[in-house]
Amino acid sequence: MMRAVKMLGMFLVLGFIAASATLFAGCAQSQRQAQQPTPTQRVVYMAASWAHSYRDLKSLKRDADIAVAGTITSVAGTSSDTVGVVATDFVFSINQSIFNPHGQALGATITIHQTGGIVGNTRYEMEDDPLFQTGEQVVLFLHEYSVGHYNVIGGPTGRFEVRNGVVQPVTGGGVQLASSTSLDAFVMMIQQA
Amino acid sequence: MLLAVLIFSHNAFAYNLFGGRWPNQPHRGCCAQLSLYYSSGLKSYDKTGWQNGQNAWNASSANIVYLTTTDTSNPIYLQDGYYNNVSWDGVTYLYPCNSCTYSTANVVMNWYFTGRYSSVGSYSTGEIQSVAAHELGHLLGLAHNNLSSCVLMNGFTDQRWVQCQIKTPQSDDANGVNALY
Numbered sequence: 001m002m003r004a005v006k007m008l009g010m011f012l013v014l015g016f017i018a019a020s021a022t023l024f025a026g027c028a029q030s031q032r033q034a035q036q037p038t039p040t041q042r043v044v045y046m047a048a049s050w051a052h053s054y055r056d057l058k059s060l061k062r063d064a065d066i067a068v069a070g071t072i073t074s075v076a077g078t079s080s081d082t083v084g085v086v087a088t089d090f091v092f093s094i095n096q097s098i099f100n101p102h103g104q105a106l107g108a109t110i111t112i113h114q115t116g117g118i119v120g121n122t123r124y125e126m127e128d129d130p131l132f133q134t135g136e137q138v139v140l141f142l143h144e145y146s147v148g149h150y151n152v153i154g155g156p157t158g159r160f161e162v163r164n165g166v167v168q169p170v171t172g173g174g175v176q177l178a179s180s181t182s183l184d185a186f187v188m189m190i191q192q193a
Numbered sequence: 194m195l196l197a198v199l200i201f202s203h204n205a206f207a208y209n210l211f212g213g214r215w216p217n218q219p220h221r222g223c224c225a226q227l228s229l230y231y232s233s234g235l236k237s238y239d240k241t242g243w244q245n246g247q248n249a250w251n252a253s254s255a256n257i258v259y260l261t262t263t264d265t266s267n268p269i270y271l272q273d274g275y276y277n278n279v280s281w282d283g284v285t286y287l288y289p290c291n292s293c294t295y296s297t298a299n300v301v302m303n304w305y306f307t308g309r310y311s312s313v314g315s316y317s318t319g320e321i322q323s324v325a326a327h328e329l330g331h332l333l334g335l336a337h338n339n340l341s342s343c344v345l346m347n348g349f350t351d352q353r354w355v356q357c358q359i360k361t362p363q364s365d366d367a368n369g370v371n372a373l374y
Contacts, residue, residue, distance in 0.1 A: 045287070047328075047337070048281035049349075051281065052349065083274040087279075115279050127336060128348060145277050155348075172339070173349065
């Protein structure tokens with residue numbers, strides 16, 4: 001009898017763990033995919049002329065106010081102006097301040113402004129600068145255009161993705177990195193540039 | 194020999210296309226005709242830039258003639274705006290998508306850069322034309338070609354203009370248009 005009760009209890013605990021894991025995985029997945037196109041979404045790709053490109057870390061440091069590593073955590077808002085330009089403010093959680101030459105007081109989160117966004121059932125996205133996704137880990141070289149509000153310098157050349165601890169540029173036209181560059185190694189490269 | 198063939202064939206098709214085009218236009222030969230509506234609120238330097246970009250395409254070997262219209266219902270709008278929180282100096286929206294048959298387009302110049310408000314430095318008349326002509330290339334269905342710095346469809350103004358002084362369509366850009374129209 002006691003053995004049957006123990007077995008039942010064990011099944012209940014295992015079942016709870018499995019259900020919780022599925023639930024949390026589902027939440028994380030849906031959060032990561034919040035900015036990804038859905039089958040019914042209309043996608044309008046925008047094509048830009050970028051004012052400046054950066055092919056080395058020294059140039060990025062010369063023009064950036066800060067360089068940070070962290071995670072896009074949520075969308076603060078999306079707007080469209082009278083000219084028709086769509087833009088989104090993302091909440092960015094700072095994990096590491098890599099470069100901060102002016103000693104800016106950085107909070108735990110900052111706002112990142114990006115052209116593009118989702119309005120109704122239409123997704124506006126730059127041809128070579130994909131919309132940030134919630135949950136995305138990145139290293140960004142940023143310009144502060146108002147207190148606490150930033151945009152990436154050099155379009156896609158000031159943005160680097162971190163996947164499974166490996167850093168890669170989002171475009172082939174900027175800084176080139178070895179395919180196995182770790183975040184720690186990249187941080188060191190930035191600091192030494 | 195093989196290397197030479199590879200290099201030449203690569204250069205011949207370096208342009209990139211979005212996959213879409215404007216409807217009711219010839220597929221070959223001179224010339225497709227598209228009308229541009231200049232927004233009434235344009236800064237004078239941006240308007241001059243758009244005009245110079247338009248003239249540059251019309252003088253090129255590309256099978257395109259850009260016309261000007263005052264019809265406010267025209268599907269192609271040339272505009273400008275002030276955006277100090279972006280790193281682009283021009284942008285093109287093609288509707289319903291850039292790989293579709295186009296129905297409308299919105300082309301925007303950013304006078305944070307062209308109007309000399311940026312710390313990056315002032316834009317000359319030639320540089321503004323370089324941005325305008327580049328965006329008018331997107332309008333036709335051309336995507337970026339970053340393999341070469343010295344073509345109009347290179348996506349970066351510092352490479353296209355500051356480094357190469359490109360403000361008119363090059364043969365590769367014209368070849369891309371002539372593959373469409």
